[in-house]
Amino acid sequence: MELRQLRYFAKAAETLNFSDAAKALNIAQSSLSQQIKQLEDELNVQLFLRNSHSIRLTEAGEEMLPFALRTIHDAETCADRIHDLQKLLTGTLNIGITYSFSPILTETVISFMKMYPHIKLNIIYRPMSELMELLAKRDLDFVLAFKPTKPVADVESHILFQNSLSAIVSSTHPLASKDKVTLAELGKYELALPSKGLQARNTFDSLVTTYNDFQIRIELNEVNILLKLIRQTHLVTVLAEDSIYNECDVKAVPLDIPDNEMIGCVHILKDTYHKHSMKEFIRLLSESLIVKKRQNSWI
Template sequence: MELRQLRYFTKAAETLNFSDAAKCLNIAQSSLSQQVKQLEDELGTQLFIRSSHSVRLTEAGEMMLPFALRTLHEAESCVDRIHDLQKLLTGTLNIGVTHSFSPILTESVISFMKMYRTIKLNIVYKQMNELMELLAKREIDFVLAFRPLQPMPDVESHILFQNALSAIVGKHHPLASKEKISIAELEKYELALPSKGLQARNAFDSIAPDFNSFNIRIELNEVNTLLKLIRQTGLVTVLAEDSIYDIQDVKAVPIDVPGNEMTGCVHILKDTYRKHSMQEFIRILTESIAVKRLQNNWI
């Protein structure tokens, strides 16, 4: 049994399509089919049920999949440890980030790239639930996001800073002169809200469940576009305060209601190997001006 065969098997099990799996692996479909067949012959059992219209795992295939994934992960961890021994001369660091964290990330990315020129950074922007799925599959090394409303048993969440859920307005908006705002005051204005599923929206839903009283003009799942709308119109959005870090012509007005705190965290899997490059990036992030500024807002 070879790691290559396990890699081909897991990709085919993920896609349930030999043609798609071969494309993902950048190999010929015949090569993938041959290696899977060799693996089946070695195990003495069929792993896939193939027909002209579909592919699905057999009972043996379903049992085999988690063990194959674990074996591949252990092999990758071995490579990571060797790279660490080479003093970060090679390797890739995979980071998952929610869009709200984008403004505070640039400084740390630039610093890391200057210090470790041969380490490749692979940064993925997605919603929290999608990033956690990638983390569980070990396709990313850690996630930068706010703490979820419900704890995740297999994930460690380490606090970076505390933030306030805020009304975000243009600098000339009537609310820009206020130090805080109530839920009732928000009802007076037209809103451009982040889409359901984004963390700021989840937090807002939890403190303002009665949406019939709000005048919601638009919902978007892209924070940068939301902020452009806010700057150019009289609309109000609701985001974490850090979402406007280093962005001109907008102001964050904290929402004055219990439970509006949003805790910025680094999320990692429990009981898993932590790359040296990951530890270095997080150290740089915690020492960055962007994060220290947010920490000083509440400490």
């Protein structure tokens, strides 16, 4: 039994499609099928039920999957420890980030790449729920996102900074001159909101459950497009204040409602090995200008 065969088996079990698994592994489908067949022959069991359209795990396959995943994880942990012993001269760091965190990342990425030029960074943008699933599967080393409304099992959330949920408007918008915006004032304008499921939208919806007089004109899951719309129209969106860091011609005006803070966090798995490269990246992020600025603004 080879580690490669276990990786192929695990990916096929995840996708339930040999073609998709082969593409994800960047190998020929025939090679994947051959290796899985060899694994089945060695174990003298059938791991997948196959037909012309799909595959599914047999009872033996279901039984074997958690052990295969544990073996793969242990092998990767062994490799990570060796890489760390090489003083961050090689390796890969997998980072998950929500769209709202994008503005705070650039400074740290540039600094990290200069200091550790041989460490590859894989940065994945997804909604928080998807990122937490990837973290649980150990496909990510850590996640940058706001604190969830409910604790996530087996995940530690370490606070980076606090932020305000704000109305985001163009610099020429009537609301741009205000220090705060009430819900009644927000209700006078058409809104372009982030899609349901994104953290800013989830927080906003949880805070305005008793107020329904909003004119929601459009919903988008892409912050950059939202900001383009805001710049060119009198639409208003609602995002975390730091979502417009280094953005021109837009302004964040905090919402005048209780408990509108959004707490920026680093989310990591409990009781698992944490790469030195991850700790170093988080250290640099904590010392970055934008994070320091946000920390000082709440002191």
